[in-house]
Amino acid sequence: MSPLLALALVPASVVILWRTSIGLRIRAAGEHPVAADSLGVNVYRMKYLAVVVSGGLAGFGGAFIAIEQTGIYREAQTQGRGFIGLATVIFGNWQPVGAFVGSLLFGFADALQLRDRTAVHALLLLAGVVLAALAIRAVWQRRSRAALSLAACAALMLWWYSVTDKVMGELPPITPHLATLLVLVFAGSRLRMPAAVGLRYRRGQE
Numbered sequence: 001m002s003p004l005l006a007l008a009l010v011p012a013s014v015v016i017l018w019r020t021s022i023g024l025r026i027r028a029a030g031e032h033p034v035a036a037d038s039l040g041v042n043v044y045r046m047k048y049l050a051v052v053v054s055g056g057l058a059g060f061g062g063a064f065i066a067i068e069q070t071g072i073y074r075e076a077q078t079q080g081r082g083f084i085g086l087a088t089v090i091f092g093n094w095q096p097v098g099a100f101v102g103s104l105l106f107g108f109a110d111a112l113q114l115r116d117r118t119a120v121h122a123l124l125l126l127a128g129v130v131l132a133a134l135a136i137r138a139v140w141q142r143r144s145r146a147a148l149s150l151a152a153c154a155a156l157m158l159w160w161y162s163v164t165d166k167v168m169g170e171l172p173p174i175t176p177h178l179a180t181l182l183v184l185v186f187a188g189s190r191l192r193m194p195a196a197v198g199l200r201y202r203r204g205q206e
Contacts, residue, residue, distance in 0.1 A: 009057075013096035026050055030194040033201045043201060058085070080177060084110075087180040093191045102183075109176040120175075121166045128157035 017023035028036035029046035037043050066073045084106050091105070092098025112120050131154035138147035
């Protein structure tokens with residue numbers, strides 16, 4: 001039931017945020033609260049509503065880990081998944097569909113530790129081919145520095161695949177965190193968060 005609910009939340013979020021008046025007010029409060037306030041939007045109410053809803057959804061995620069995934073509560077059992085969740089939002093460019101795609105990426109990386117090391121080893125070949133394709137694309141776009149970096153990474157992955165039969169046992173558990181770092185390094189600079197996120201707003205101040 002929980003996965004179905006999570007999937008249903010994606011189109012529901014799109015409809016609420018982009019097809020309803022309250023969604024427009026929430027987005028306006030996060031993008032330009034001064035302008036929203038001048039048009040009669042209660043910015044404080046919208047911010048509190050957004051924080052309560054997002055905190056409740058995060059709580060559902062934690063409850064799923066404690067009740068469904070492990071069946072018991074332990075201290076620090078999220079194992080850094082909160083930071084991965086933040087990276088998912090950044091990767092998705094603060095959009096519901098993008099965040100869903102990012103969750104699939106990081107979920108796949110997290111599930112690698114459930115497979116044997118020989119199966120995970122094949123992903124090195126896939127990573128090398130993908131990086132090589134990105135390097136060719138960068139050459140086509142005349143981005144020489146990016147092309148050199150991608151080509152070097154592709155060569156490293158293909159060399160790693162050719163000289164080994166399976167990856168080290170410590171690699172699968174840290175793969176989600178490596179994926180998080182790579183996304184933040186390579187994609188973070190091209191994404192734009194709402195302009196007023198993280199900024200204190202006081203009514204009457206510019």
